[in-house]
Amino acid sequence: MTTLVFGTNGQVATELRLARPDAIFLGRDEADLSDPETCAAAIEAHRPDLVINAAAYTTVDRAEEQEALAYIINGVAPGRMAEAAAQLGTPFVHISTDYVFDGSGTRPWAPSDAVCPQNAYGRTKLAGEDAVRAAGGVHAILRTSWVVSAHGANFIKTMLRLGAERDGLAIVADQIGGPTPARDIAAACLHIGDVLCRAPATSGTYHFSGAPSVSWADFARAIFDSAELDCAVSDIPTSDYPTPAARPLNSRLDCRTTNEVFGLSQPDWPSGLDKILKALKEA
Numbered sequence: 102m103t104t105l106v107f108g109t110n111g112q113v114a115t116e117l118r119l120a121r122p123d124a125i126f127l128g129r130d131e132a133d134l135s136d137p138e139t140c141a142a143a144i145e146a147h148r149p150d151l152v153i154n155a156a157a158y159t160t161v162d163r164a165e166e167q168e169a170l171a172y173i174i175n176g177v178a179p180g181r182m183a184e185a186a187a188q189l190g191t192p193f194v195h196i197s198t199d200y201v202f203d204g205s206g207t208r209p210w211a212p213s214d215a216v217c218p219q220n221a222y223g224r225t226k227l228a229g230e231d232a233v234r235a236a237g238g239v240h241a242i243l244r245t246s247w248v249v250s251a252h253g254a255n256f257i258k259t260m261l262r263l264g265a266e267r268d269g270l271a272i273v274a275d276q277i278g279g280p281t282p283a284r285d286i287a288a289a290c291l292h293i294g295d296v297l298c299r300a301p302a303t304s305g306t307y308h309f310s311g312a313p314s315v316s317w318a319d320f321a322r323a324i325f326d327s328a329e330l331d332c333a334v335s336d337i338p339t340s341d342y343p344t345p346a347a348r349p350l351n352s353r354l355d356c357r358t359t360n361e362v363f364g365l366s367q368p369d370w371p372s373g374l375d376k377i378l379k380a381l382k383e384a
Contacts, residue, residue, distance in 0.1 A: 102298070104291075105149035107132060107140065107182065108156035112250040113196060116287035117155060125149065134158075134178040135170060141185035151294040152186045153194045154179055155287075157229075161200075161222045162345040168221040175225035180232025187238025192297035194290045199246040199278065199310070201227045204349020207277075209314075211355040212244070212306045220346035230306070239301040241293045243286070243359075246310045246352045247320075249373070250283035251380035256317070260324045261381070264332035274318035274336035278352030279310035282373030289365050296363055303362055308354040311370035320370075327374055 104124040108114030118126060125147055132143045134156055144152055158164060158174040179195050186193040200223035201216045218224045230242050249255045263270055289309050296303055315323070318336045325332050339348060356367050 102150040103147070104151045104153065104294070105144065105147050107134070107152075107154045110253070111155055112248050112253045112255060112283035113286050113290070114155040115252040116250065116284045117153065117290065120287050121291060134174040137173065137178040137181040140178050141181040144182060144185035144189065144191070148189060149191060151192050151194070151298060152182060153290050153294060154182055155196060155290070157196070158225065159222070161220065164221040164225065165345045168225065171221060171225040172228060175222075176228030176232060179229040180236060183233040183236035183238055183240060187236045190239070192239040192241075192294055192301065193233065194241050194243065194294045194297070195229065195233050196286065196290070197230050197242050197244045198223065198226050199244055199352045199354055200349060201230065201244065202349065204351050206351050207353070209353035209355035210308070210351070212308055212358055219349065222346060239297050239304050241297055241304065242306040243290065243293065244306070244308050244354060245281050245286055246278045246354060247280040248283050248286065249280050249377060251377045251384065252283070256280070256320065257324055257374065257377055258381075260321050261328055261330070264325050264328070264330040267332060269333040269335060270321065271335045271337045271341070272318040272321045273339050273342050274316045275338050276348055276350050276352065277314050277316050279312055279314055279354060279367065280320055280370040280373070281309065281311040282368055282370065282377065284376070285311070285368035285373065292365060293363055307359040307362070308356045309359050309365065310354040310356060310367060311373065312367035314353050315370070323371065323374060327378055
């Protein structure tokens with residue numbers, strides 16, 4: 102089976118390359134998401150059996166100033182990919198985010214819950230979801246949260262750097278979510294794609310995030326404990342750490358449908374953390 106992946110150096114794309122090295126990976130030089138037609142043309146040229154979009158505009162705060170560009174990359178480009186895939190009858194897997202919700206309450210968000218993004222990044226990712234659905238092809242939209250890995254920039258690597266430099270850090274404690282290892286997201290995308298090829302009726306929107314739910318502050322403590330770093334964590338509210346883009350307080354995702362349809366359980370992030378730390382030591 103020929104798999105075409107948009108993305109090369111991101112966290113999930115890197116894990117996809119490790120998991121399926123025989124796939125075709127397209128970077129910006131071959132398929133620039135700011136030029137959606139190049140993405141559609143790439144699918145038409147390669148005629149793959151499965152398409153996975155692991156590329157996106159993910160700089161959440163900068164998106165507040167560059168929403169037009171983020172909209173093209175996160176909204177228009179996935180739609181053109183999905184349209185091109187639909188014309189070929191090729192399943193399309195698209196990664197999205199919990200930021201499409203308003204982040205209120207404490208109940209995990211279900212795929213069927215009403216969306217209401219609170220920042221530019223969330224709005225552009227929601228536009229991408231809508232465009233993928235409107236294309237009418239076989240697809241899976243996989244919403245995830247708090248992506249971490251041994252690659253690229255992410256919370257684990259930031260905490261390791263700061264924890265080695267400082268005796269203490271003030272970390273937000275009222276944002277709750279599920280850290281999700283990129284390796285598990287990549288494996289989920291490949292498994293879901295394989296199922297879509299055999300059972301197109303499984304098309305839809307699904308959630309996939311790590312368990313158990315945790316605050317950023319407690320996640321930082323777990324990182325320092327596992328890495329044996331002596332760095333104290335002080336809990337602060339989100340209001341004490343203002344950012345250009347509003348952050349959701351509730352990033353919990355209800356992943357039961359993903360388990361029922363695809364047999365995928367929520368990844369255990371403490372185990373994933375240990376694997377990431379081991380990979381960083383061996384790098």
